[in-house]
Amino acid sequence: MSPAELTERVRTGVPLAGAWGVEVLEAAEGRALLRLPQRDDLLRPGGTVSGPALMGLADVAMWAALLTLTEGRDESLTASLSITFLRAPPPGAVLAEARVIKKGRTLSYGEVTLRAEGSADPCAHVTTSWAAVPRLSGRG
Structure with a gap:
């Protein structure tokens, strides 16, 4: 999938990503680079990007x-997400660089590094696991 196609898939699958204006800048086999644009409504007191916004970006x-490994048809769900600010x-x-470390049949594991755009220094590091969801008959 192209970055534009993946952006559309992400925004459709997670409407909050669309509301926030999240876009996929790069995508390759098991990797993705996403951008969360500057938004005043995602700031916390003190003028920094809020933790919930960073966690949401990392999850997406x-x-x-994962979608790059499944031709855009991944229905797995977050099983765990651990973030270190x-x-x-x-x-x-804010940019989020995600990498799938292990793609299993029932459980996948990966990491995400977040950083302010224009900076090489990470602002947060995430490890996450995802559980495959069996496809139910009648689901689209």
């Missing part, structure tokens, strides 16, 4: 990376 980024990102866009 990992799903995008390393530094407060300044107001502005």
